Amino acid sequence: MAIVSCPQCNEKMSDKAATCPKCGFVVDGLDADTLERKRRRNRADQIHKLTTQSMLAMLLFVAGIAGLFYYRDETAPDPTWQSQVAIVVIVIGFVWYIVNRIRMMLARRK
Numbered sequence: 550m551a552i553v554s555c556p557q558c559n560e561k562m563s564d565k566a567a568t569c570p571k572c573g574f575v576v577d578g579l580d581a582d583t584l585e586r587k588r589r590r591n592r593a594d595q596i597h598k599l600t601t602q603s604m605l606a607m608l609l610f611v612a613g614i615a616g617l618f619y620y621r622d623e624t625a626p627d628p629t630w631q632s633q634v635a636i637v638v639i640v641i642g643f644v645w646y647i648v649n650r651i652r653m654m655l656a657r658r659k
């Protein structure tokens with residue numbers, strides 16, 4: 550018995566199991582080629598999704614920087630709440646982007 554990953558949800562499962570215990574995907578009766586094709590398509594879909602998300606993250610980051618410049622007020626002693634929000638948006642965008650890049654790297658390695 551070997552451990553393989555489910556072609557549908559990528560969860561670990563036995564190669565002797567007829568269906569995936571997690572998502573219920575029926576593996577039984579499918580030949581190796583079909584399974585491999587399904588796995589590859591799922592991975593491509595996942596990478597595509599992550600690419601879209603990292604684009605959004607980058608957009609958030611850029612929007613945050615734009616907001617920071619737009620709401621900058623040098624006459625005020627403290628930063629305005631808008632520029633504080635902009636800083637939070639920049640941090641979220643940056644962290645989200647890095648997380649997505651790491652997830653993409655891991656997805657490609659599988």
Ligand SMILES: [Zn+2]
Pocket residue numbers: 555556557558559560569570571572573574
């Ligand atoms: Zn599954």
